[in-house]
Amino acid sequence: MKCGLEIHVQLETDSKLFCDCHTNYQDAPANTNICHVCLNQPGAKPFPTNENALEGALKIAMMLDCKIADDVTYFMRKHYNYPDLPSGYQRTSVPIGYEGDLNGVRIREVHMEEDPGQYKPDLGIVDFNRSGIPLIEIVTEPDMKSPEEARAFLRELIRVLEYSGDARGEGTMRADVNISLEGGKRVEIKNINSIKGAYKALKFEMVRQKNLLKRGVEITQETRAFLEAQMITVSMRLKEGAEDYRFIPDPDLPPMQAKEEQVEGIREKMPEPPHIKVKRFMEQYNIAEEPAKVLTSELELADTFEEVVKSVDPQFAALWMRDELKRVLYYNKISFDESGITPQQVIELLKMVQKKEVTTKVGQRIIENMPNSSKSPKEIAEKMGLIGIVNEDEVIQAAQKVIDENPEAVADYHEGKSAALNFLVGQVMRFTRGKAEPGRTVEFLKEML
Amino acid sequence: MNLLEKSKAIRNQEITALDSLEKFNQVIASKNSNINAFVQIDHETALKKANEIDARIKNGEKVGKLAGMIIGIKSNINVKDFTISAASKTLENYMGSYDATVIQRIKEEDGIIIGMTNMDEFAAGSSTETSFHGPTNNPAAPGHIPGGSSGGSAAAIAAQMCDITLGSDTGGSIRNPASHCGVMGFKPTYGAVSRQGLLDLSMSLDQIGPLAADTSGIAMMLDTIAGNDPKECTSIDWKVPNFTALLDENPEEALNGMKVGVVKQFQEVTDDHIVNIIEDSIDKMGEMGAEVVELSFDYVDLCLPTYYLINYVEFFSATRKYDGRKYGHQIEEVCGDEVLRRIHMGSYISQQEFSGKYYKKALQARSLIRKEINKLLNGVDIIAGPTVPKLPHKLGETLEPMEMYAYDVLTVIANLAGIPASSMKAGEVKGIPVGLQFQAKPLDDAKIVQAMAALEKAA
Ligand SMILES: [Zn+2]
Numbered sequence: 079m080k081c082g083l084e085i086h087v088q089l090e091t092d093s094k095l096f097c098d099c100h101t102n103y104q105d106a107p108a109n110t111n112i113c114h115v116c117l118n119q120p121g122a123k124p125f126p127t128n129e130n131a132l133e134g135a136l137k138i139a140m141m142l143d144c145k146i147a148d149d150v151t152y153f154m155r156k157h158y159n160y161p162d163l164p165s166g167y168q169r170t171s172v173p174i175g176y177e178g179d180l181n182g183v184r185i186r187e188v189h190m191e192e193d194p195g196q197y198k199p200d201l202g203i204v205d206f207n208r209s210g211i212p213l214i215e216i217v218t219e220p221d222m223k224s225p226e227e228a229r230a231f232l233r234e235l236i237r238v239l240e241y242s243g244d245a246r247g248e249g250t251m252r253a254d255v256n257i258s259l260e261g262g263k264r265v266e267i268k269n270i271n272s273i274k275g276a277y278k279a280l281k282f283e284m285v286r287q288k289n290l291l292k293r294g295v296e297i298t299q300e301t302r303a304f305l306e307a308q309m310i311t312v313s314m315r316l317k318e319g320a321e322d323y324r325f326i327p328d329p330d331l332p333p334m335q336a337k338e339e340q341v342e343g344i345r346e347k348m349p350e351p352p353h354i355k356v357k358r359f360m361e362q363y364n365i366a367e368e369p370a371k372v373l374t375s376e377l378e379l380a381d382t383f384e385e386v387v388k389s390v391d392p393q394f395a396a397l398w399m400r401d402e403l404k405r406v407l408y409y410n411k412i413s414f415d416e417s418g419i420t421p422q423q424v425i426e427l428l429k430m431v432q433k434k435e436v437t438t439k440v441g442q443r444i445i446e447n448m449p450n451s452s453k454s455p456k457e458i459a460e461k462m463g464l465i466g467i468v469n470e471d472e473v474i475q476a477a478q479k480v481i482d483e484n485p486e487a488v489a490d491y492h493e494g495k496s497a498a499l500n501f502l503v504g505q506v507m508r509f510t511r512g513k514a515e516p517g518r519t520v521e522f523l524k525e526m527l
Numbered sequence: 528m529n530l531l532e533k534s535k536a537i538r539n540q541e542i543t544a545l546d547s548l549e550k551f552n553q554v555i556a557s558k559n560s561n562i563n564a565f566v567q568i569d570h571e572t573a574l575k576k577a578n579e580i581d582a583r584i585k586n587g588e589k590v591g592k593l594a595g596m597i598i599g600i601k602s603n604i605n606v607k608d609f610t611i612s613a614a615s616k617t618l619e620n621y622m623g624s625y626d627a628t629v630i631q632r633i634k635e636e637d638g639i640i641i642g643m644t645n646m647d648e649f650a651a652g653s654s655t656e657t658s659f660h661g662p663t664n665n666p667a668a669p670g671h672i673p674g675g676s677s678g679g680s681a682a683a684i685a686a687q688m689c690d691i692t693l694g695s696d697t698g699g700s701i702r703n704p705a706s707h708c709g710v711m712g713f714k715p716t717y718g719a720v721s722r723q724g725l726l727d728l729s730m731s732l733d734q735i736g737p738l739a740a741d742t743s744g745i746a747m748m749l750d751t752i753a754g755n756d757p758k759e760c761t762s763i764d765w766k767v768p769n770f771t772a773l774l775d776e777n778p779e780e781a782l783n784g785m786k787v788g789v790v791k792q793f794q795e796v797t798d799d800h801i802v803n804i805i806e807d808s809i810d811k812m813g814e815m816g817a818e819v820v821e822l823s824f825d826y827v828d829l830c831l832p833t834y835y836l837i838n839y840v841e842f843f844s845a846t847r848k849y850d851g852r853k854y855g856h857q858i859e860e861v862c863g864d865e866v867l868r869r870i871h872m873g874s875y876i877s878q879q880e881f882s883g884k885y886y887k888k889a890l891q892a893r894s895l896i897r898k899e900i901n902k903l904l905n906g907v908d909i910i911a912g913p914t915v916p917k918l919p920h921k922l923g924e925t926l927e928p929m930e931m932y933a934y935d936v937l938t939v940i941a942n943l944a945g946i947p948a949s950s951m952k953a954g955e956v957k958g959i960p961v962g963l964q965f966q967a968k969p970l971d972d973a974k975i976v977q978a979m980a981a982l983e984k985a986a
Contacts, residue, residue, distance in 0.1 A: 114624055114625045118848055119624055119625070120605070120611060120613070120618065120621060120726045120854075121603070121604070121605045121611070121627060121723075121724045121725050122625075122723070123722060123723050123724075123758075123759050123761075124760060125757075125758045125759075125760070126757070126758075126760050127760075159847070159850055161852060164848060164853065165848045166844075166846075166847020166848050166850055167844060167847055204852075322878050322879050323879075324843075324844075324874070324877040324878060324879070324882070325879075325882075326840060326841075326844060326877060326882075326886065329729075329730035329761075329841055330730050330760060330761065331760050332760055332761060
C-alpha cells in the first residue's frame with residue numbers, strides 16, 4: 079500500500095491571522111473573540127497578515143527541509159458553503175515551502191490557512207472564536223507503506239512541530255489521509271483528529287480494501303469520512319461529485335515575498351529538528367539510537383543533555399537520563415520542561431553517583447525528589463538522610479540483625495532458594511536507608527550465613 | 528459662497544451648523560419623496576451633532592476640518608447604527624456594526640452624517656434603477672436616470688440636500704452619476720483611500736470618493752479621507768497633499784503650462800453632441816495656458832470585457848457570505864436580475880475548467896491596459912475627455928445589458944489602471960448635463976483637483 083498525508087495544525091500565535099482577536103478560543107465563551115474582520119461582516123477587509131504566523135510557518139517548512147518559495151506567494155480564496163465559514167471562502171496560501179523531507183518521507187508542500195469557526199449542531203450554534211486562527215498545512219507524497227509507517231511519521235512530525243515552538247501540537251491536529259492498494263484507486267479519508275485515529279483509519283481501510291479486492295470488487299476513487307467513535311470509515315462522495323472551489327487570488331491581500339534576510343534570520347534561530355539531532359547525538363556522543371531518540375523526545379531535555387555532557391561522561395549521562403530521569407517524568411506524568419529540573423541539578427547528581435558519594439539506589443531516590451524542587455541533589459539527600467556510604471561495621475551489624483529477625487528466610491536460603499538472599503539484601507538496604515553497597519552486602523551476608 | 532468658504536463662515540459664527548442642517552432638512556422634506564436620493568435619514572443624531580459643534584465653536588474650542596458640513600453616505604459604506612443595505616433586499620436587516628475607516632475620519636473631523644443615499648443594488652449598475660428602494664430621479668434632468676451606481680449621492684448634491692456625499696467607484700460609479708447630474712465627482716487613486724468598511728463589488732477595482740457641488744468640497748473631503756490605513760492591505764502609504772491648500776491662491780493659473788492629453792478614440796465612441804461640449808472645455812483649457820496634445824489608445828474595445836470578467840468573478844466571491852445564515856436572506860433568492868446575472872457569470876467563469884480561459888486572460892488584459900495607459904500618461908499631466916459616451920436614458924425605459932454596460936466604456940479604464948479620475952460639468956445637451964473627465968497618473972490626484980479648480984474658476 080501507499081499512503082500520503084495532509085496534516086493541519088494550528089500555529090501558536092497570540093492574535094488571529096488577519097485581525098487582532100485573541101486565539102485562546104477554547105477558554106473563551108462562545109463568540110467573544112470576534113470582530114468584523116474574522117466574522118467577515120459586509121465590507122470588512124483583512125488586516126495585514128500576522129507576521130508571527132508567517133515566520134512560524136517558514137520556520138516549520140525549513141525544519142522539514144523544504145525549499146522556500148523565493149517568488150511571490152499569496153493567499154487564494156477557496157470557496158465552499160458551510161455554516162462555520164462566515165465569508166463563504168477560506169483563505170489558503172500557495173506553498174511557502176516545497177520539496178522537503180522528514181525521515182525519508184517527502185514533503186510535497188507547506189502552506190498556511192485560516193481556521194473556520196466551529197459549527198456545533200448539538201448546541202444549535204456556530205462559534206466563531208476559532209475563525210481566523212492561523213493553520214499550517216503539511217502535505218506529504220504517498221511515501222508511507224503501512225499504517226505503522228504513517229503513525230511513526232506523524233509522531234515524528236508532531237515532535238518537529240513541538241520543537242519549532244510555533245505550533246499547537248496534536249491537540250489541534252486535523253488530517254486527511256490517502257491510501258491506495260496495489261490494483262485499486264486512491265481513496266481519501268477525512269475527519270481524522272489524532273495520530274491514533276490516522277492509524278486506526280488506515281488499518282480499517284487497508285482491511286476493507288483488501289477484502290474487496292479479494293472478492294474481485296473494483297476500488298473506485300472516492301472520499302470517505304472517519305468515524306472516530308466507531309473507528310470505521312464511510313463513503314462521503316465519489317469522484318464525480320468532487321467539489322470545485324473556484325480558487326482565485328484574494329484581491330484584498332497583496333502578494334508577499336519572503337526576503338532572503340528574513341529566511342536566513344529564521345534559519346539561524348530555528349532549532350535543530352529532532353530527527354537530525356538523533357543522528358548527531360549518535361555520532362557526536364557515541365550513544366545508541368534508542369537513547370538518542372529518548373533524549374531528543376523533548377527539546378528542553380535534549381538541550382539539558384548537551385549541557386550535562388560538558389562535564390559528565392556522555393554515555394553515563396545518556397543512560398541515567400534515559401532510564402532514571404525519564405522514569406521519574408513518566409511516573410509524574412510531566413514533561414521535562416514542566417519538571418523544572420535544571421542541568422546543574424542533573425550534573426551534580428550524576429557526579430555524586432560517579433564519585434560513589436552515593437549509591438545508585440540513593441541516586442534513584444534523589445532523582446525522584448528532584449521535580450519542582452529548588453534544592454540541590456546534595457540538599458535533597460541530606461534532608462532525607464541519604465548522604466554518605468555507611469562503614470562496613472554498620473553493614474555487618476545490620477546484616478546480623480536481619481539474619482536474627484528472619485529465620486524463615488535464612489532457612490529458605492539454606493534450602494537453595496536464591497530469592498531469599500535478595501530479600502535479606504533488601505532488608506539490609508532498608509536498615510541502612512539504601513546507603514550500603516549492594517555488592518558488599520551480598521558478600522557479608524553469604525559469609526555470615 | 529463655495530463649500531470651503533461656507534465651512535469658514537461656520538467656524539467664524541457667521542452661520543451656524545444648525546441653520547445649515549435645518550435648511551437641508553427642509554429641502555429633503557420637500558424633495559426627497561420625488562428624487563429618492565436618500566433612503567435613510569437620521570435627523571436626531573445630526574441635530575445633536577450640529578448643536579454640539581456650534582457650542583464648541585462658540586466656546587472657542589478646536590473643531591475638525593469638516594466642522595458643520597452635512598454629509599450623505601452611499602448605502603454600501605458601513606456607518607454604525609444605520610442600515611447598510613447596499614440597496615438590496617439581501618441586507619434589508621443589516622445594521623452597520625462598525626464604522627468604515629472613511630466614516631471614522633469624517634466623524635473625527637466633525638462632519639455631520641445625515642443619512643444613507645440610494646444606489647444600484649450592490650453597486651452593480653449605472654442607473655440607480657436596480658435599487659431595492661426604487662429608482663432615483665435626476666434633479667438636473669427630471670425624468671432621466673441620475674446615472675449610477677452612486678446615483679443617490681450625486682442626486683443629493685444636485686438637489687442641494689447636503690454639502691458633500693461619499694460614493695464608491697468600481698467602473699465609474701462616482702463619475703457617471705456626477706456627469707449625469709452635473710456635479711463634481713472624484714475617484715482617487717486605487718489605495719489612496721481606505722476601503723475598510725466598503726461593501727465589495729469588485730475588490731481590486733472598488734474605490735471610495737467624494738461628490739460635491741464644487742471643487743473645494745471635493746478637496747475638503749479628500750483631506751479628510753485620503754491617507755494610509757494600516758488596517759487595510761491595499762491601502763497605499765503615501766504623502767497626502769493638502770488638497771484645500773491647492774485652492775488658496777489663483778487656482779486658475781494651474782492650467783498654465785499643464786500638458787493635457789486628448790485621446791481620439793475616446794471621442795470616437797462618444798455621442799457627437801457630447802464631444803462638441805467636451806471640445807469647448809478643452810479649448811478653454813488651451814486658452815488658459817494648457818498645452819493640448821493628441822494621444823492614441825488602441826485598447827478601448829478590450830476594456831469593457833476585461834472589466835466585466837474581473838467584476839463578475841470578484842463579485843461572485845464577495846457575495847458568498849450572503850448565504851442566508853447570517854443576514855436573513857440568501858442573495859440569489861431575493862436579488863435583482865443584474866446582481867443575479869453577475870453572480871451566475873462569476874460562478875461560471877471561475878470554475879476550474881474555465882478560469883484559465885476567461886479570468887486569467889482578463890487579468891492579463893488588465894495588466895496590458897494598465898501598462899498602456901501609464902505609457903500615455905507619461906507624456907502628459909492629465910488626460911481630458913468625456914466621462915460618459917451617451918446621455919442618460921429616461922426613467923422606465925428598459926435597456927439590454929450590453930446597452931447598459933456601454934455607459935461605462937470610458938470610466939472603467941481608470942479602475943482597471945488604478946489611476947485617479949474625476950468628472951465635472953462641462954455643459955448641457957438639451958438641458959441634460961454633460962461631464963468632463965480628467966485622468967492622471969497614480970497618486971497624481973492633486974493635479975486633477977487643480978485642473979478642476981482652474982476650469983471651475985473660469986466658468
Ligand atoms: Zn477578529
